[in-house]
Amino acid sequence: MAHVSHRLSGPFAGALAAGGDPASSPLYVFGPFLRLLAVGAAGSVCFGAPIWMVLATVIVVASTYRKVMQWVTDGSGGSGLCEEELGSWAVKVNAAITVIEYTLTFLVSIAALVTFVADRFPVLAGYWPRTSLAVVLSLVTVFLVNRGPKMAARFFGPATLAVLALLWILVGTTIAKRGLHLPQVQVDAFLPANLHITLGGYVRLLALMTGIEVFANLVAAYDGSPRERARKAFGSLLIVMGTTLAAMLVLGPAIYAVADLERAEVSVFTQLMDYLLPAPLAYLGSLVGVFVLLSAAAASTQGLQNLSLGLRHRHYVPASFGQRNRFDVAARPAWIQAAVACALFIALGTHEETYLSLYAAGVFVLLSLTAFAAVKRLLRTARRAPTATLVVQLAGAALTCTVTTGAACLIFVERFHDGSWIYGVLIPILYFAFSRTRARLGPPTDIDERLGRILAERKMSVPSAIVAWPHRIQVFVDGSADAEVGLVSAVGLSARFQAPAHLCLVGKERALLAYGDQLGRLLVEVPSTDRPTALENLDTAEVAVRRAGADLAVAVAGTGGFERLPGLLSIPVLLIHASAEAAHRHTSFERLLVGLDGSPAAEVVLPYVRALMARGARITFALIPDGDGESTALARYGERLVGELAQEGNVDIVTTGSGPARTLVQLAESLDVDLVVVASHGRGGVARSGRVKLGSVPVSLLRTLRRPLLVIPSTTEPIGSTRVSTGVIRARE
Structure with a gap:
């Protein structure tokens, strides 16, 4: 059965699929910034310093995130690193803030999009026209994202490509029309009388960084080895953030010079396009802005999906929450995000200022946590084997930690009365939910370590068959x-x-x-x-x-x-579906599809399979990667297993797909088997069986499979037969 990859192939594809958020930030961050400068008399004095401060912040944070991408490749990004280095409390705080940030990114992007549309079509400026448009676009965006990252790249990629092109066109046009005028840093901006304006501007411009963490969570969406995926993700970050920073440096002074803040009905970026471009091109630029803001919303949803996959593997969310659909993405969190966004648009309106005040507050807390976790890992590595490169990396991570912690404190003080206090309510709620789920499911099984240990040995010891079963x-x-x-x-x-x-x-x-x-x-x-x-x-x-x-x-x-x-x-329990086709309402135990995931709990099926092989059954083992970077190890594991059993009968192996239950259903149909065999628990482990009676794979199969299903308990001692342990495959000399 051929498997069609829906993964991203390279840095440019990743930039197009997920770069909409940071690439679109120049479209809306300058408005609040310029309105702040207009309040005081020192606007010209304080204009340049915040822009260069943001530039320096982006550089130091990106350098640390490069290491995060190399260390954590399962989609959990900074959350995964924090768990490994700081413990479960940090990953739960990190994940809670990330969930909030992705939702705010979605809200701000859709709201700014509606504003762009209203700039050109004043008839849509009313409350209900804006709200209706926001709800429809939210649902359409999530629908497309749930069709897989390549579908998102095809639909939203051109928009991201267009805004990248638009920004460079505006940069070139600005230089051609006004010359190159970079923001000037004046010492007076840091005098006590002006410092609050400088810092306030810095806080408002930091909103452009809220998309930087999406690339760490997007690592899981690329194809290739873990190292290749990390390299591609960082390449995507460089493409998008480089364009954004160039736009900030060149377009910022132009917007400051030409924008008329008294025209509140038209955004300052639209005013800049009207000034720089002929009328048809200016309107085309607005259209590009609309689509790239849709792309930014899509990128936030993709980030949430990949974060959910990482949290699922670490047992902080239920398996069903991170279940991949047939397009290889987690659909449920995306629809939940859409529902929350629609409810907030209806209740609070669609003006981006409503959500922008919260936009950067949480991201710098998680950036600070991630940087601290990076410092801890690099420090531990440097103590074992110090090198000049490690010392430089450690210094960079320490600088990142200092900068992000300071920025986080500044943002919360500056924006507390604008709504940043809500983090104090939402974070404990999400923290409690993650904690309850982890306590219920228990720690995950370390599949990679186990497979590596088995494959390192020359032979594999497979348990003997159950005698006279059934x-x-x-x-x-x-x-x-x-x-x-x-x-x-x-x-x-x-x-x-x-x-x-x-x-x-x-x-x-x-x-x-x-x-x-x-x-x-x-x-x-x-x-x-x-x-x-x-x-x-x-x-x-x-x-x-x-x-x-x-x-x-x-x-x-x-x-x-x-x-x-x-x-x-x-x-073992054999379940038949009365509603299945007549040919599939019975089984003779002759053509078996057996699901394995490399965990010891799943291998409890092997003694039963060997017993049926002795009676002439034809066996197909299905090893389906449920995470990323597992395909090669699982394939080798399956080859070794088949090699051990080849002398006993007709046996082969399939290593394909993603989403075990969905792929097993597809394979059962394409191979026309008369029985699917799985264990009651798999990689989630059997320690949780007292609370979770049945794993997510058999639960899903009970809903979707229309062929006989044999579920073998992972924790039992079959009556009247030799004992079956959960750790059945061992390496041997």
Whole structure:
């Protein structure tokens, strides 16, 4: 089955897909900045210093983020680094602020877009026209982003490319028309009488940096090895931030010279375009601005998606929240972001100033945390093996930490009454949510370390087959016609394996006992046990299974609540879908698709698979990367596994796709298997099984798969057979 990559191929593609936010910042940051300068008499004195201060801040922060991209490649960016170096508290604070920042980026971008449209079409200046336009554009943007990063690059990439071109055209036109006039730094800007204006301007211009962290979270969206992805992400950052800084230095003085702040109905950037460009081109520039602001909103959504994937792998959000769709992106957080944005637009309006006051407040806290984590890692590395390069990198990270911490304090003081206090409410709420999820799911399994240890050895020890499995079958029915579909499968399996079939009636109706006796008489030709067992509900199903001595349970999903059985029983559970096509409402255990993810918990399926191979079953192992950078290691792991089992029967391997459940469904259809086999838990580990009865993959398969599903518990000792441990594959000499 061919897998179509939806990943980004290089730095330019990444810049186009995710660079809309920082590239669009010159379109709106100068308005608040110039209005602040207009309040005081020292505007000309204080104009240049904040711009150069921002330039220096971008350079030192970018140098540190280059290392972050190299260290953390799973999409969690600074959050991942903070967890590794500072502990879980830091990553939860970091992630909480990042979630808020991505949402604010989305809000500011859409609001500024609506302002650009209203500049040219005054009829849309009213509250409801602006709000309606903002809601529609929010939903359209998220829909396109959820079609994958390459779709976003195709749709929004031209807009980002256009604004990059527009900025360079304006830079060239400005130089040609006015000459090159860079902002001048005057010492008087730092005198006590003017310092508050200088610092206030610096705070307002820092909004252009809110997009810089998206490139660290975008690392997971590139193709190639981890090192290649990090290099491409940093290249994307250089392309976009270089253009933005050039625009700040050249266009800033031009805007200051030509903008008329009394024309409040037209943004200062639109005034600059009207001054520099002929009328048709000026209107075209506005159109470019509209599309690039859509691109900025899309980039924030992409960043949130990739952050969600990283947090999912670290068990700070539920697996369903970071589940990839068929376009290889996490769709749920994007739709949640759209819903929040639409609600805020309706409640608070669509003027960007409403959200811009909060825009830069949180980002410098997370930049400071990330820089501190980078200092800690570099310091530890330098102590072990000091080099001149490490000393320089450490000094740069320390400078970044100092600059970002100072900027964060300054922003919160300057903007506290404008709304920065809201971080004190939202961060604890998100922190608590992350903490509860991590406590529920437990720490993640270190798959990479385990695969590396297995592959480093010459041979792999695969556990032996379960002897004579299945040897007793428990069939669950509830009197419904659908439930009888499972009985048909049980009859076939009982006849094939010569395993007694035992009925278990679930329900409170007295008529069920007579019904069970009738079914028992129908099974007279099949090895069977005593009279059916009767249960009022499934809570005591484990007791019934142990009394019967069964080692396989059979039931129909979607009736009687039987889909709960894999989380209740300590034996494998075969689930049939009564609504499936006729050919897929039974299984003969002959053509199996077996899902593995490299975790010890998932390998509990192997003894059962070997037992079925001994009876002639054809096996296809599916190893589906659920993270990034796993494909090569998983492929080698699968090759070693197949090599160990090749002498026992017909076995092959598929390493493809992303999103285990979705890919297993696709493979089951394309390979036309009659049974899909998975463990109850995988890379999430079995330590959480007391709280999470069933992992995300079998839960998703129960909803989407329309073929028989065999779920084998990861923590059990099969009754009447040799014990199966969760750490079944070991390296051996």
